[in-house]
Amino acid sequence: xxxxxxxVALMGLSSSVFAGGWQVKIGGxxxxxxxxxxxxADGAVTNAKADHAFSFTPSIxxxxxxxxxxxxxxxxxxxxxxxxxxxxGGPSETIASFKHLPPTLTVKYNFKNSTGFTPxxxxxxxxxxxxxxxxxxxxxxxxxxxxxxxxIAGQVGFNFQPADAKNxxxxxxxxxxxxxxxxxxxxxxxxxxxxxxxxxxxxxxxxF
Numbered sequence: 001x002x003x004x005x006x007x008v009a010l011m012g013l014s015s016s017v018f019a020g021g022w023q024v025k026i027g028g029x030x031x032x033x034x035x036x037x038x039x040x041a042d043g044a045v046t047n048a049k050a051d052h053a054f055s056f057t058p059s060i061x062x063x064x065x066x067x068x069x070x071x072x073x074x075x076x077x078x079x080x081x082x083x084x085x086x087x088x089g090g091p092s093e094t095i096a097s098f099k100h101l102p103p104t105l106t107v108k109y110n111f112k113n114s115t116g117f118t119p120x121x122x123x124x125x126x127x128x129x130x131x132x133x134x135x136x137x138x139x140x141x142x143x144x145x146x147x148x149x150x151x152i153a154g155q156v157g158f159n160f161q162p163a164d165a166k167n168x169x170x171x172x173x174x175x176x177x178x179x180x181x182x183x184x185x186x187x188x189x190x191x192x193x194x195x196x197x198x199x200x201x202x203x204x205x206x207x208f
Contacts, residue, residue: 102128108120179196180196
């Protein structure tokens with residue numbers, strides 16, 4: 001739904017606004033889930049949480065004409081997470097692992113000024129596309145399925161382009177997403193694994 005709203009909003013802009021430019025970013029990100037006390041399966045699984053993960057995260061950004069507005073699409077190679085939890089009152093253990101992609105689209109406001117330092121803020125939509133779920137520990141031999149999920153994302157960061165660097169620059173930003181994935185265990189819904197991650201990214205930028 002959020003993705004459709006973005007498409008409609010972009011289509012509503014005048015053709016003159018689209019006379020802008022492109023920027024690509026090449027960097028890496030640490031995805032740090034902030035939710036660490038999920039309760040699943042009617043209390044049989046407690047303190048469930050996904051661990052931190054690192055991945056290569058390129059992105060594509062479009063600047064709308066001479067405005068301060070741009071739109072950025074974050075891409076990634078797969079993130080892989082282990083999930084730890086307490087099962088039936090037992091000690092904390094690794095009970096599962098999964099891979100996912102977190103494509104994120106944000107509309108950004110860039111605070112342009114007379115220097116090469118450009119802070120920005122953004123808001124948009126994100127997704128969790130999960131696959132390769134595997135159970136471990138006391139859940140080994142059972143079947144786990146993580147459903148694809150969608151949520152809202154915010155972003156704050158900066159791009160720095162030295163005066164003598166032509167089109168090249170460096171960037172750093174932080175995203176926060178309100179998103180979680182509904183889980184099925186042996187075909188039965190057991191609740192939602194809330195992830196709500198912080199995503200910390202750094203890298204190089206190149207503006208065309």
